[in-house]
Amino acid sequence: MIDRAVRSLTVGMRRGLVPGLTVTTLLLITVAVNALLAPNFFSSYSVISNFSSFVPLVAASIAQTIVVLGGGIDLSLGALITLSSVMSVVLMEGDPGRLPLAVAVAIGVxxxxxxxxxxxxxxxxxxxxVATFAMSFVFAGITLKVLPQPGGQVPAVMTTTYRDSVIGIPVAALVIAGLYGLWWVVKRSTLGRHLYAVGGDERAAYASGVRVNQVRVMSYVLGGTFGGVAALAILANTGSGDPYVGAAVGTALIGGQTTLASIAAVVIGGTALRGGVGGAGGSIGGAVILALVSNIVFFAGISxxxxxxxxxxxxxxxxxxxAVPAFRRSPA
Amino acid sequence: MTDEAAAPSAPSSPVRTAGRWLADHPAAVAGIIAVAMFAAGELLRPGFAGYGQILNVLRVAAFLGIVAAGQTLVILSGGEGVDLSVGKVATLSAIIAARTIDGGNDLMLPGLALALGACALIGLINGLGIAFLRIPPLVMTLGMIAVVQGVILIYTGGQPAGRAAPLMTDLVSGRTVFRIPGILWIWAVVAVGMVVLLRRTAFGWRVHALGTNRLASGLSGINVRRNVVAVYTLSSVLAGLGGFLLLGYTKTVFLNLADGYMLPSVAAVVIGGTTLAGGVGGYPGTVVGAIVLTVLESLLRTMQLDEAARQIVNGIVLILLLSAYGRQARLRQ
Incomplete structure (x- = not known):
């Protein structure tokens, strides 16, 4: 009986069902603790500013998920996001007329x-x-060339729209829903299926006629595109450019913290780092959990x-x- | 490790034979690259490859090399193994040592013991999380960075105190025969120790076995979990030793003294020909890898590039270096 339960649990784990359960539980716990510590947690102001702060990491974690699902990892993601954001903000110069161009540049970069x-x-x-680690230096260097010091101005319309709400739903929440929709389209597409195939077993995928290299390249392109969205969200949330936004604590490693958080979100969300198993839904949950956890630690007045x-x-x-359900499996 | 018998009997021109030999010995390729970079530096600025300057580069490389020693063990042991906490752990070690020793020669050994003990504890936790909770090494050691950073801030209150003992500075920077600084002898001892550990002890062979095939090594009676824990503990201890020696070099500490070693330690191991998949490689390659990275950094400084340009060139050169031989097998053989 228990044996069967454990087995169905592990099977479910492989299909990505149980992590869904873990993520939901963690999400509920973090929301509950947040609500307890901050009495006005559900006020519209607080909800809007919370969702606004979620979007960059949510977009970054979807980006990382796509790359990880295809059997890769992107250690340059944070630096690339920072690079897109500074390129975009330098072009905008606070001019609303240049907004479409700036959005295109962020996504394009x-x-x-x-x-x-x-x-x-x-x-x-x-x-x-190692390849993406090396590339993170290239992106970081270009970032510093483009914008050595924090600066640049985002047009007011971008920041106000971002913090607005439509019939009671924060725009930022709609953005997250939209990002999930995009992920859903990717997942259902041929490319999406090939992504899982390549991440699961690239030799088998190759033998079945999947263009492995093309799929792998596309996984990074899609990841970078979602990274561009993360860059725009950072700009809309902070209102200006900063080469050191999301840099690793205590080091000048550009975008380091963003990269680390995106990977943590992916893992909490139940996507296996070896590739082929999981999905962006869990990662979105993971990103929100990480943001809520830092809220908790902040609210608790801890130094x-x-x-x-x-x-x-x-x-x-x-x-x-x-990782607990995997406890009984073969050792490390 | 060369396998002459299995090599296909292609027409063996000397060039092709040399090429094949190099492909089997990535550390040799890295060594050639290091020499080439010294030569390029000498052309750019005469004196770059002078004796004193080479000693200087080696001295700087020594700290990276010692921190990367533990990284070599971790990566060799496979299972997606990597220890990203080495930089932070080295910093912690230097901070604890500085505060304990505070310039007193007689406190050097207690300071070293305390620092390495704390590092061992962190490595132990890393290992337990990875071996028993099955947290992926990349994420476990990443999460550990935040924990160690927190420990550092609490321990120091944001203001690191203390300084190295004069004896430490003598050991690290003091000139011996041929003006060789002491740290190079220490590095040599670490290197010999690592080679003996990996090639001449049962533990070393178990590390190779774990990296080659964990399941098979488990079935052959190797206690996989215990050895994985040992590998991560050793990694932290070696990182801590690197941090302690770095303190002897800098004399005082900063909150981020050795943080920068995180990713270069991985790069040094990979440039040295140890594969990230585990099981193949060794410490001599890492030594060469650490030297290559340090010469590169020194070369870029000589060219007087600003920080931004240096980072860009650093990244591109890393990619070029790795594509020279750090490539994975083609899908279609």
Missing amino acids: GAAGGLLNGLIVAFLRLQPI GGYRQLINGAIVIAALALT
């Missing part, structure tokens, strides 16, 4: 950076973890050092919790 990553991984056949410590410990605990 993301996609182009992704293309470069994809070509290097697929055709130079470098291991994704700097302990905040860091607890934040890290909670992330590890969440990861451990995600």
Whole structure:
């Protein structure tokens, strides 16, 4: 009886069902604790500013999910997002008339950076973890060339629209829903199915006639494109450009923190880092959980050092919790 | 490790034989690249490849090399193994040592013991999380960075205190025969120790076995979990040793003293020919990898590029270096 339950649990785990359960539980817990610590958590102001702060990491985690599903990883994602955001803000100069151009540039830079990553991984056949690490330097360097100091102005219409709400639903929440819709389209497409096939077993995929290299390149291009959206969300949320936004704590590693958080969100969301299993739905949940956890630590009035410590410990605990059903499987 | 018998009997021109030998010995390729970069630097600015300058580059490379020693073990042991917390752990070690020692020679050994003990504890937690909770190493060690950063902030209150003992500075920077700084002898001892550990002890062979095939090594009676925990603990201890020695070099500490070693330590291992899949490679390659990265950095500084341009060139050169031999097999053989 218990044996069967465990087995169905592990089967469900592989199909991505149980992580869904874990993510939902964690989500409910973090929301509940947030509501307890901040009495006005459900006020419209608080809801809007919370959702506004979720979008960048949500977009980044979808980007990372797509790359990870295809069997890769993108350590340059944070740097690429920062690069798109500074390119875009430098072009905008606070002029609403240039907004369409700036949006196109942010998305275009993301996609182009992704293309470069994809070509290097697929055709130079470098291991994704080192190739994208090396590319993160390239993106970081260009970022500093474009905008060495925080600056630039986003047109007011962008920030006000972003913090607006439509019939009671925050625009930022609609953006998240839209991003999920886009992911759903990707997942249902031929490319999406091939993505899972390549991430699951590239040799089998190749033998079945999937253009493995093309799929791999496309996974990075799509990832970069979602990264461009993350860049726009950062701009809309903060109102100006900053080369050090999302940089790793204590280091000048551009976009480092964003990259790390996106990977943590993917793992909490139940997508296997070896590829082929999972989906962006869980990662979105993971991103929101991470944001809510840092809220909790902030609300609890915990001072700097302990905040860091607890934040890290909670992330590890969440990861451990995600892994519990796999406990009885073969050792590491 | 060369397998002459299995090599196809192609017409063996000397060039092709040399090419094949190089493909089997990535560390040799990296070594040639390092020499070429010294030569390029000498052309750009005479004196770049002078004896004193080479010693200087080696001295800077030593700290990276020692931090990357543990990284070599972790990556060799496979299972998507990587330890991203090495930089932060090295920083923690230096901070604990500086505060304990605070310039007193007699406190050097207690300071070292305390620092390495704390690092061992962190490595142990990493290993337990990875081996027993099955958290992917990449994420476990990433999460650990935030935890260690928190520990550092609490321990120091944001203001690191203390300084190295004069004896440490003598050991690290003091000139010995042929003006060789002490740190190079320490690095040599670490290197010999690593090679012996990996090639001449049962533990070393178990690490290789784990990297080659975890399931098979488990079925052959290797206690996989215990050895994985040991590997991550050792990695943190070696990172801590690197941080301690770095303190001897800088004399005082900063909150982010050794953080920058995180990704270069991985790059040094990979440039040295250890594959990220595990099981293949060794420490001599990492030594060469650390030297290559340091010469590159020094070369870029010599060219007086600004920080931004240096980062760009650094990234591109890394890609070029890796594509010279760090490539994976083609799908269609």
